[in-house]
Amino acid sequence: MKNRIKVLIVDDDQRMVSTLSDILSVAGYYSAQAYSAKEALKKIEEEEFDCVLTDVRMPEMDGVAFHKVLHQQKPGLPVVLMTAYAADEILQRGLDEGVIGVFAKPLDISQMLGFFAALTKHQMIAIVDNDPGFCKTLGDILNKRGFFTEVETDPHADMKPIMSDAQVLLLDMKLNSITGLDVLKRVKKYHPELPVLLITGYRVEMEESIKIAMENSAFTCLYKPLEVEHLLKLLEDFQLKRLRSAIRESQVKR
Numbered sequence: 230m231k232n233r234i235k236v237l238i239v240d241d242d243q244r245m246v247s248t249l250s251d252i253l254s255v256a257g258y259y260s261a262q263a264y265s266a267k268e269a270l271k272k273i274e275e276e277e278f279d280c281v282l283t284d285v286r287m288p289e290m291d292g293v294a295f296h297k298v299l300h301q302q303k304p305g306l307p308v309v310l311m312t313a314y315a316a317d318e319i320l321q322r323g324l325d326e327g328v329i330g331v332f333a334k335p336l337d338i339s340q341m342l343g344f345f346a347a348l349t350k351h352q353m354i355a356i357v358d359n360d361p362g363f364c365k366t367l368g369d370i371l372n373k374r375g376f377f378t379e380v381e382t383d384p385h386a387d388m389k390p391i392m393s394d395a396q397v398l399l400l401d402m403k404l405n406s407i408t409g410l411d412v413l414k415r416v417k418k419y420h421p422e423l424p425v426l427l428i429t430g431y432r433v434e435m436e437e438s439i440k441i442a443m444e445n446s447a448f449t450c451l452y453k454p455l456e457v458e459h460l461l462k463l464l465e466d467f468q469l470k471r472l473r474s475a476i477r478e479s480q481v482k483r
Contacts, residue, residue, distance in 0.1 A: 330476035
């Protein structure tokens, strides 16, 4: 898992961008700079980022309109707004459309750094499936959408190492000499709050096990061949919820 968050800072105030870039660099993060939404969109086409920190009020395209365009290109890329206008009417529109949250200007630097520290823990997806080909294909898809993946193809292995950083578990229900239900019970013993998405290509055969797994707090069951866009939407919804919680926590600790 990589541990250096890459942040794109977008603001027409060049001094602001430079200052934030220096702060992030000292804190150990990589940052890139853009002075307009148009320039930012071009950079995002050329380079992968883990988060975008953008001002709301900018010439030509405001931060919320920028997020809307960006979301079409990179649906899973987290966007955080910055603004000096606490009552700005477009902020709620941005939140309704999926921005992670809002930092008020002048920025509370400790709050901002607290959020980026939390961001490093909010992108890991664990996959437990005894089909290496399926794991590789799914992992490649998730990696392209900005998630990190950890894979375990041996259902008898100790799950603690890959679960330590996982934010979601994708769990196949039919494994070698053991069921996904058995693995689910082991995982939930140590990680009771971890969201688990069940996966199976055996809808009828695994029906009873799926029912029991759902009663044991699995979130839902997805059937092979996977509807990839549905899976990605679920993961992005989990990510949005977690990152908004991280923003709230960083603000409470001010």
